[in-house]
Amino acid sequence: MIENVPAPKVTNALLRCVRQDSLAQPLFECVNPESGLWVWEIPLAYGLAWDRWLDQTCQLLSSRALFLSTLCSGSHDYTLFVEVADATRPLRFSRSLLSVAMSAGFEIEVYCAGE
Numbered sequence: 001m002i003e004n005v006p007a008p009k010v011t012n013a014l015l016r017c018v019r020q021d022s023l024a025q026p027l028f029e030c031v032n033p034e035s036g037l038w039v040w041e042i043p044l045a046y047g048l049a050w051d052r053w054l055d056q057t058c059q060l061l062s063s064r065a066l067f068l069s070t071l072c073s074g075s076h077d078y079t080l081f082v083e084v085a086d087a088t089r090p091l092r093f094s095r096s097l098l099s100v101a102m103s104a105g106f107e108i109e110v111y112c113a114g115e
Helices: 050-063 065-070 093-102
Strands: 009-018 031-032 039-040 078-087 107-112
Touching: 031 093, 050 065, 050 093, 065 093, 093 107
Parallel strands: 078 107
Antiparallel strands: 009 039, 009 078, 031 039
8 A cells, every 4th residue: 555645535336338128127227218328326435445445346246246247248338437536546456346347247447537
């Protein structure tokens, strides 16, 4: 850990996919029926420190891994989107999260919010 550098904070996280059926229900919500955009807002506390967010998210996604893996086939833009603030140091992904992403078939996208 880097001394005297604030830990990045997760300000938003969601899993999204674009598909033309309702297989993502009930976990995901269809936010744009015309395009087939489905979103699952990751239900974690706002402003959670990066390391703690990783641990909790890995547990949550692992508990739903079987269902999430069914969404890979037939989905486009199947992505875990994460927004972070205070990202003044590198963000390291755990092997656990990468493993869940690989087995479920989604990509990971990180957006670093400005000040």
